[in-house]
Amino acid sequence: MGTRSLVATLNVVVGGWLGLHEVALSEAAWRHLDPAPGAHAEFAHPEPAQSASVLRRKVFGGRLDGNDFDALMRDVVADRLSELELAALVTACAGDRLDVAETIALTRAMVQVGERLDWGAGMVLDKHCVGGLPGNRTTPIVVAVIAALGYRIPKTSSRAITSPAGTADTVEVMTPVALDLPAMRRVVEREGGCLVWGGNVRLSPADDVLIRVERPLDFDSDGQLVASVVSKKVAAGSTHVLIDVPVGPTAKVRNESSAEALSGRLHGTAEALGLEVQIICTDGRQPVGMGIGPALEARDVLRVLRNQADAPADLRARALELASALLGMTGDDSAEQARRRAEYALASGQALAKFLAICEAQGGFREPTQAPYRHEVVADRDGIVAALDNRRLAKVAKLSGAPVSATAGVECAARIGHAIRRGEPLFIVHAATPGELDYALAYVASQPSIIRLEESMT
C-alpha cells in the first residue's frame, strides 16, 4: 500500500461547512493524493524543509554547490517548499546571480530528480526557442519536416511561462499533448516524432514546479532559462539540439551582447552535460506570423504546412531556416542540400502528412476555432510602421485571456515598413468573453505606441 503526502496551506472554516473531524481537499490536492475509498489520512505540521538553509544562503548572496542544488531540487519536486520560498528561490537566482558552475550544478540536479528517456543508439534531434517573440511558432513545422525526412525528433514542449502561448498550448488546439511516457514512446516509434507537453512525462519536473511561480511573477533569468532548457533536453534523451535565440529591443534577448552571454552559458552547460548544441540568433524585432495566442498561432502553422497562399511568409522562412540548420547538425548533408531537402519536404506536402500522422497518433487532429469576441484596433493617422513592441503585444494577448482561453489573442499583420492608412487595422484583439476583451482594450487604450507609426516620406 503506497502512501502519498503533500505540503499544503490549511484553511480553517467556521459555521456549517464541514462536520467535526471532516476535512475537504482542493481539486489539486485530491488529484495529487488520489485517495481510494476508505483511505486513511493524517494531518501534521510539515517537517521544516532541509533545503531551507540552502535557500537562505543563496538569498544572502552565497554560492551553491552540487549537493546544495540536489537538496533544493529534491525538496522542490517533493512540494516541500512553500510558494513564498519558491518565489524567493527564483528571485535569488534572477539576473546574473547564478554563475556558470552553479547553472551546471542546478541543471544536473534538475535532471537527477526526474525521468530520463533512452531512445537507444542513434541521433535524437531537438529544437528549442528561448522565447520572447510572439507568434514564433516554428516548432510544429520543424518537427513535421524533420520527421518527414526520417529523423527522430521526440519533441517535448512547455506551456506558456510568461508568454501568451507555449508550443504545448498551441499544439493542444490541434491534438492532445498531455501524453504519458508510454504513449509518447508509441507515437515516436510509429512516426519518428511527436509534439507533446513535457509536464506529463516528468522530464525535469522541478522545472515545472519553478515555472508555477515564474509565471505569475512574470520573470525568469539566464541561469534558470539555461538549466530549464538543457535539463529538459538531457532528460528527453536528445543528442543534437538547435536553439533559436530571437534578438530584438523588445524580445527576451535585447541585444547581441546579451545573446552572447546566453549562448556562452548554454554552450558551457550543454557541453558539461554531454549535449551537442548549435545556437542560431534570429531577428527578434517584431512578431512572427499573424497570430499571437494558441488558436491563432495554430492557424498560422496549418497555413504554412498546407502551403496556402495566405500563409505567413516570415513563419515559413524561419521554420525552413531552422529545419535546414538542424539537418546540417546531423552531418548527413551540406548546408545547401539540407536547405533543398527541407524545402521539398514542406512544399511537397510530406511535412503536412507527417504532422497529421503525428496528431493522429497522439489522439486525433482537430481544426482550430475562432474567438466569438473580436475588436479591430485601428490607426489614428496615416504612417509607416516603424516599430512593434513585442512585450506589449504579448501583454494584450495575455490580458485578452491567452493561453487559458485558447482562441484569445492578437492578430497582427503589420510589419516594419508597411504603410498603414488612418482607420485601417493595426491589429485585432480576440477574446472568449466580453470582459476579457474590455480588459485587453483598456490596456491598449493606455499604451498608445504599441505599434509606432512614422510619417511617410511622400
Next chain:
Amino acid sequence: MGTRSLVATLNVVVGGWLGLHEVALSEAAWRHLDPAPGAHAEFAHPEPAQSASVLRRKVFGGRLDGNDFDALMRDVVADRLSELELAALVTACAGDRLDVAETIALTRAMVQVGERLDWGAGMVLDKHCVGGLPGNRTTPIVVAVIAALGYRIPKTSSRAITSPAGTADTVEVMTPVALDLPAMRRVVEREGGCLVWGGNVRLSPADDVLIRVERPLDFDSDGQLVASVVSKKVAAGSTHVLIDVPVGPTAKVRNESSAEALSGRLHGTAEALGLEVQIICTDGRQPVGMGIGPALEARDVLRVLRNQADAPADLRARALELASALLGMTGDDSAEQARRRAEYALASGQALAKFLAICEAQGGFREPTQAPYRHEVVADRDGIVAALDNRRLAKVAKLSGAPVSATAGVECAARIGHAIRRGEPLFIVHAATPGELDYALAYVASQPSIIRLEESMT
C-alpha cells in the same frame, strides 16, 4: 458611501458548496471589506500593479530611486502586490542589495504611506533592539523606568517577525496592545509612556505588509531592517532613539564588522530623516533572562520590575544599561547621574508602579499563565556550558508554538561557564498542546549541540 477593494486569490468550487451567483469570502477578506447587509460587490481582474516593472528592475539588479520606492510602497499598502511579488521584493532587497541611498529612499517611502504622530514640542524618547537574541525583553522595563522619571516614551513595538516573541507579543500577555491612535495618545498623555503594538496605529503600514512575508520566509536584511526601524520611529514622532545591537556568533548580528555596517546604515538613514540615534552594541552570545516565548518573557520582566530574588540578573543589568544610556541622550544628566536615577527608579518600585499604571491605562493588567505541557531536556553527561545556540533555541521555542501560543517556549537558566551534571535540565520546553511539544522535542533530538558542554577541568 465608501467603497473598499481587495486583491485576492479566487478559488473555484464545484458541487453544492455555493449556489449560482454566490461567492464566499475568507474571514480576512470579510474583515477587510466589512460589507454592510445588502452591500453590492463587484469581482474583476485586478489592474496590473504599476510598480510591477519597478519590482522587476530591482529583481534584475537595478538601483531604485525615491519615485520607484514611493510607487512600490503605495502598491504594498494598497494590497496590490501578490504574496509572490512581496516575496520577490523581500528577496531582491536581501543581503546587501539595497545601498544606503536606496535604504533612505525606501524609509522615506514607508513613512509617506502611513500615519505620522505629532507630540508637540519637546523630546520624544524611544528604544529599539534589532533582535536576534532570545529573551532580550528589556523594552517594558526601560519604558517603565524612563516614564517613571518623567520623560515621554510612546513606545510602539512589533510582533515577532522571525523570532518566538516580539515585544508586542510579550506585553500582550499582560495588557491589551492593539490600541488605536486616539487610545494610544490618551495613555501617553496620562502616563508619559505606552507599550502598544505598532500595527494597529498604522505607523509604517508597508512594513507590516512586508513582515507578513518575511515571517514565513524567516529572513530579513540590513536594508529592510533599517528602513523598518527608522520608518517606524520617524512615524511615531520620536526624536531620540537608542538602538540595542546584540552581537554574537548566533545572534542576528554575528560579529563586529557586521555591527559596524549595520550601525553605519542606521546612522546614515536616521540622520537623513532627522532622527537622533545612538547605537549600543551588547553581548549577544547567549539568551537573556530565563524565558523564550511571550508568557515566559513576561514573567521575567515582572520579576525584574518587582525586584524579586529570582529575577534574572542579566535582564535587569541590560535594562538598566539601556535606560541609563537613553537618559544620557537627553543631555539632562551625566552618565553617572543617569545610571543612579535609573537604578533608583527600578529599585524603589517606581518603575513597577509606572508599568502597572500604563497597563491599567491600556485596558488592565493580567498575570502571565503557564503552559500545560512541559518537558525537561537534560544533560547526558557532566560538563561546563561552553556555548548556547540562540537560533536553535529560538527555533525550539517557535516549534513549540510561540508566539501564536503565548505560553509556549523555552525556559533556559543555563549560561556560559555554568557547571551542569548529567541528568540536570539544560532547558524546559513549554507547549500548549502535546502535538506542539512533540514537534519541538523531535527537533531537539535531531540537534544534539543546542547547548554545548565541555568537559570540566577538575
